[in-house]
Amino acid sequence: MQTPAHAALGDLLSYSGERTLLAGTLVRVPLGKREVLGVVWGSRPMAEEDAALEFKPLGTALDTLAPLGEAWRDLVAFAARYYQRSLGEIALAALPPQLRDLSGVQLARRLKRQGSAPVVDAGAAGPSAAAAATSDEQADALRRIDAEPGPFLLFGSTGSGKTEVYLQAVAALLARSPAAQALVMVPEINLTPQLEARFRARFEGRFGAGAVVSLHSGMTNPQRLASWLAAHAGTARIVLGTRMAVFASMPALALIVVDEEHDPSYKQQEGARYSARDLAVWRGRREGAKVILGSATPSLESWHQSRPPEGDDPGGRYLRLAMPSRIGAGALPAVRLVDMRLQPSKTVLSGVLLDAIGQRIARGEQSMVFLNRRGYAPVLACGDCGWKSECPHCSAFRVFHKIDRTLRCHHCGFTERVPRACPACGNPDIAPVGRGTERLEEHLGELFASVQRPDGSPVRIARIDADSTRKQGALESQLAAVHAGEVDVLVGTQMIAKGHDFRRITLVAAVNPDGALFSSDFRAPERLFSLLMQSAGRAGRDAAYLAAQGTTAEMWIQTQHTDHPLFIALRRHDYPAFAESELAQRRAAGMPPFAFQALLRADARTQEAAQAFLNAASAAADALEGAQQVARYPAVPLAIQRVANVERAQMLVESASRAALQRLLAQWQPVLHGLRRTPEGKGVIRWLVDVDPQQI
Template identity: 80%
Template sequence: MTTVSRDSLPGVSPPPSLHGCNTLQPCWRLEVAVQTPAHSALGDLLTYASTVPMAPGALVRVPLGRREVLGVVWACAERSADDSALELKTVAGVLDALPPLDSGWRDLVAFAARYYQRSLGEVALAALPPQLRDLTSQQLARRLKRRATPVPAPDEAATDPAQAVALSGEQSAALARFEAETGPFLLFGSTGSGKTEVYLRAVAALLARDDKAQALVMVPEINLTPQLEARVRDRFEARFGVGAVVSLHSGMTHPQRLASWLAAHSGQARIVLGTRMAVFASMPLLKLIVVDEEHDPSYKQQEGARYSARDLAVWRGQREGAKVILGSATPSLESWHHSRPAEGDDTGGRYVRLAMPGRIGDGALPTVRGVDMNLQPPKTVLSAALLDAIGQRIARGEQSMVFLNRRGYAPVLACGDCGWKSECPHCSAYRVFHKIDRTLRCHHCGYTERVPRACPACGNPDIAPVGRGTERLEEHLAELFAPVRRPDGSAVRIARIDADSTRKQGALARKLAEVHSGEVDVLVGTQMIAKGHDFRRVTLVAAVNPDGALFSCDFRAPERLFSLLMQSAGRAGRDANYLAAQGSTAEMWIQTHHGRHPLFQALRQHDYPAFAKQQLDERRAAGMPPFAFQALVRADARLQEVAQDFLNAANAAADVLPHAPHVARYPAVPLSIQRVADVERAQMLVESGSRVALQRFLADWQPLLHGLRREPVGKGVIRWLIDVDPQAI
């Protein structure tokens, strides 16, 4: 390597000289984590020289190829006589205005990199704000100086307004156990049981007890963060000062993310609200972690380092001595199993289960009504009984919610003469018909074009939509309820919330405000409306077509469906006083062709424990998680044969590994959507009854995979990756 002069790098101040060290002869050796290209096989740490010693966790700017990049110092040692002859590149500068990242943060990053089979630098740099990677030391110092502007002091005499509200017996019992025990805790509370209030009381008690402690509160979806943020700010800013509460999620601008990260890193922010990325926030005084809706698949990253933020939160809490609360009305089966009580020879799980089965006040869970679609006329979209129930709600001024987890107008456009369908030319999937802008849009690669005037294959002008999405359902409901009037005589208002209708900035907040204010009579949407929202006037929820997930090839599909339906049901009847005033009851309607399926039987009773037992019994018999541990190895190539050949060659090469006898490996197969953006995708499943054996096998396998990539069998492979604890197979 050639030495790069710091003086040639504009905008970077050189580190101060150390007494007795010649700046032309750097005498300190640094091991630095940098973001190297994925699967570059460069190793976890790169070695640089420095004229001064640097503390582990310091942020430095170092040369990498022709670029200058941000790095994190992982180790520092004085250069010995043996390596003094090595020509190392020299550190270009140090961001000395920031305190070093502490050992807890570095341990978290190191564990995540090791467990999820990624490079240390990739995880470390991805965990830092993007804008921080481009700042010089002078620019960072100016930003920190601006942040030092005095802010209004907190009101020491201010009290928590919620303290005047009496907790339920279940909430009080849960908080008492939380304070008395160490956890980790699984807060199993039905929808509307007041889990959020338990979180906030736990945070308030911590901050009152320790004037420097920090708390991390995580939610699965970006659209839930502003709603919770407003509630938390109202509760805590008066007592702890402006800036005590910050958010961290991918919907923020780069400057906003940097400002929030700096506030957390400095300890100024006492509470950090965020999505899965927030698990890596630098919080040196972290004492409490809350993971709300812990079952949600959104906590599993699906690009780059495929980590589970929920699992890392538990690990981080144990490493840093912070209490951890996982909360859900439908916990993941892994968390449910880990919180099982001791029984017989079973010593129980490692989590403490806190149960809150009742709703706040006199609220009751909605009555679940099933509609057997086998008895309905052909092509029925909404049964007559369901339409009548929605109409009654409209007449009383109440709101209804219709859930369909498929956006767009129709899943496919088809020709009845020749059989042409709106296939995507770049993916093995159909383009979805969007009527509003008359486009066919692929939801996998984004390819979009205008709807043709006639069939491209045979010229038939009569091409028609097949199936139904939220856009078409909204139109259908508007037609059905056009003659109906609200109590004030005005027309019925139908609104839709999905990824298409909320694409513009501020659209989601505006639509939610309309629902909360009572302007909307019927709300149509995807899973965006099914969880986390507190709709006080919704008294009926309907699931239109939930059967598709019952027979999926993915063994987790029933778990996700049950969770989604139970969370949807939880949107109904959340305000007992409103129900009483209206003389109404809360209902959940499910239209299905398989009403006797055990999933729907458990749902009718709101019996998650029964559903979980049935699913866990099946998984135990089949040797599936949480009774086994899995990883997926995926390869992408221009040809499916190339991707599969690479994986099968990797499978054969793994026979020599010491832990191979303890790991089951299955042949390579295409993904369910095998081609996306003209890239063919294949995968291979590996699993073991021992987590340790699987981890050691994967670590030993990595060098073989790197080697195969350079051999003829790997020449056509675009990329490969390992997904540990996959959430979709």
């Protein structure tokens, strides 16, 4: 059953049944006053000592559905053990939500309906899209993927054709085996539609309309259930999805692709905090499936794991496949740094950047301006009394959204209309401070209001972020407009910075990236470098278009730190140099991947209660076996310590040995449950363990 880790409910519950059920069978069982979905993990005959115990009887067995396989159960058990969660929480979260509510009769009806749906005969299907010609680098990567066991790190620059390698690797797999399945993962939902279109064009004509399915949280519950059932039955040969897809039941899984493997979105940040990328590697090893991790800017963990042997160092566990060249002889964009220290105070877009964008508009080309902050302005403030738009429920400011005249907290969702005057002093002159994408879009509209496109029509500026794409279908229509050339300047957050194949964009600009250079989070420079490299990769992807236009692709970065090593490496598109520098610093500081970390977090009514619980937990850990091998740092508040009137604190736990860290965490679980019932646990709402945290 689905139970959170802090609930202290055991992993396995025992029930009595009239017949033996196979492990992996789904059942309806009573739990308290409810009837819930459960998974049979094992069964045994009643023993004499069981006679004195009173077992609740099993409900309905959903045995019209094939049991969940041993490999799937092993994956769930490993994830629960490694990430310190309960079996039920992982297992039930991995199943489609609608499946949890279906009775046996309803499921049988659904399976019958799905089984009677028309399936295109592969022989009678329409033509598939032809595979593109491969470059020497692509051909070499495909040859090695076919010949060697992996796992593979496909290190390919943006535009080098990594997706074509995925497509041809999947095609080779399906051609070899009539039953084999492939799992292809992307970090974000907005990248799924375009990838799905390419896979459908390539494979549906040959393998039928149901051969390719998607699996992500943006789908409706009936859609998710249909895709999951198709994968479980083996009728879906290819599953495309986000991090949740790593738990898809695929009985004939033979290949796993993790695209943009560096992306932090692969780490779940609520509930069971698993890393889908790491689980994909584990699952591939358990099921004998090949694993391809692809990125132009690999995570430093994957880069370190793919290091070649050198001297006494045996090298990493992954095999690195390099594809440094862009397809079609296209060059990577030239990176230009604008020193904002030399610009007038409060300059948003420098004159040289505006001139460069204007030249692109005049030639009918497209530009992209990247700012990783949505809304109109991050703060609304009063110049007289100092009032700011703080959220009453969080230790954060509410963001000003001009489009609907609201102040909205991006942490708890609390929203109010913008006040007519300062709530504190009555001053009517309250003003926005700072800029988000909404304000940047407006600013660009004002600057280019008198400029015309080559056909004489006015310049069109579009914005893509979480606010502008809230309505269903909005993202697809906006992307279609960009691809059709209807947009001259595209403004957006990281949603537009990765994965998209914009053919007419020749200039990309990053407006304000400096904040991450001096973050307290040691991973911030790695994320910034990756984001800027990915953003640069949106420019100049079509060499033929550049040649026809007689132009070159450029990436403009406005910064006050032009001599920073990160920007120096970025100008050369030299990820290996950046990675070597960062890894040297991490090795010296004893940080991942040279150490292993976990966070113990506590949410409570007061900050004092949260920290008292964590400090008591640390003191109690001293008595545990192997505690001396694991460092425990003092409890501190989170960067945003209060969200929705709940105070949050955390304690970092670190060890040079992964095994030592895991042993301590496993021993710590009953101690933490016990602390909840002591004075130190008073006021604590919940606690959680985050293994291999991505943000500290």
